[in-house]
Amino acid sequence: MFHGYPVAVPGMTVGLLGGSFDPPHQGHVHITRQALKRFGLDRVWWLVTPGNPLKEQGPAALSRRMDACHTIMQHPRVEITDIERHLGTRYTAETLAALQFRYPGVRFVWLMGADNLGQFHHWNEWQSILGRMPIGILARPGEQVRAGLSRAARQYDFARLPAAQARALPFSPAPRWCMVPGPMVDLSSTAIRRAGHW
Numbered sequence: 001m002f003h004g005y006p007v008a009v010p011g012m013t014v015g016l017l018g019g020s021f022d023p024p025h026q027g028h029v030h031i032t033r034q035a036l037k038r039f040g041l042d043r044v045w046w047l048v049t050p051g052n053p054l055k056e057q058g059p060a061a062l063s064r065r066m067d068a069c070h071t072i073m074q075h076p077r078v079e080i081t082d083i084e085r086h087l088g089t090r091y092t093a094e095t096l097a098a099l100q101f102r103y104p105g106v107r108f109v110w111l112m113g114a115d116n117l118g119q120f121h122h123w124n125e126w127q128s129i130l131g132r133m134p135i136g137i138l139a140r141p142g143e144q145v146r147a148g149l150s151r152a153a154r155q156y157d158f159a160r161l162p163a164a165q166a167r168a169l170p171f172s173p174a175p176r177w178c179m180v181p182g183p184m185v186d187l188s189s190t191a192i193r194r195a196g197h198w
């Protein structure tokens with residue numbers, strides 16, 4: 001079972017999917033497969049966060065979430081990591097800076113569901129995240145319109161890459177973001193917790 005820092009060599013394209021994964025579900029698995037395919041990534045790393053800085057209530061124990069992630073996501077090009085615990089970072093801006101320092105030459109892409117684009121402008125140093133690496137956004141049921149109208153989308157409209165060119169995203173200098181449509185999976189951790197299945 002993998003914990004810590006995965007191996008990556010310069011030139012490799014790596015998508016970073018940060019999340020609470022409380023619990024992980026097939027929506028996460030689906031967008032990971034979509035990201036590998038649509039953005040032509042060599043790898044996706046799941047960054048299982050010790051805790052989302054915007055969420056008041058802490059998630060389940062990291063070890064429990066890590067175990068559940070390993071069980072649900074098994075793919076030769078996907079790594080499950082608790083990198084933020086090792087780095088001691090909490091905010092995404094800090095995490096991405098630390099990863100770029102640690103992995104020079106690796107082409108990172110920050111990945112997130114469309115719901116997170118809607119509130120992206122509330123994140124700590126959100127503009128520095130946009131300036132640091134390209135961002136790949138995966139469709140989520142009911143979130144496309146709000147995402148498209150979000151402050152980040154409007155302010156960085158000049159940096160939007162059309163979905164038809166998604167495979168160029170990992171090689172595009174930041175700021176650059178791309179939202180890909182496609183089949184969606186209507187699942188959320190909140191719904192699973194509410195149903196008492198976690």
Ligand SMILES: Nc1ncnc2c1ncn2[C@@H]1O[C@H](COP(=O)(O)OP(=O)(O)OP(=O)(O)O)[C@@H](O)[C@H]1O
Binds near residue numbers: 027031191
């Ligand atoms: N069904 C889904 N479709 C698209 N993106 C998703 C989906 N579920 C989660 N994501 C994305 O995966 C990342 C991690 O999500 P997270 O672990 O918070 O799951 P969640 O289902 O959104 O949880 P919660 O309901 O607790 O907010 C985020 O970028 C989120 O947008």
Ligand SMILES: O=C(O)c1ccc[n+]([C@@H]2O[C@H](COP(=O)([O-])O)[C@@H](O)[C@H]2O)c1
Binds near residue numbers: 017020054090
């Ligand atoms: O850095 C921030 O300000 C920030 C604010 C909200 C969310 N995030 C990150 O976004 C990712 C998705 O969070 P979540 O809880 O929606 O799964 C996860 O890696 C969080 O650490 C980061």
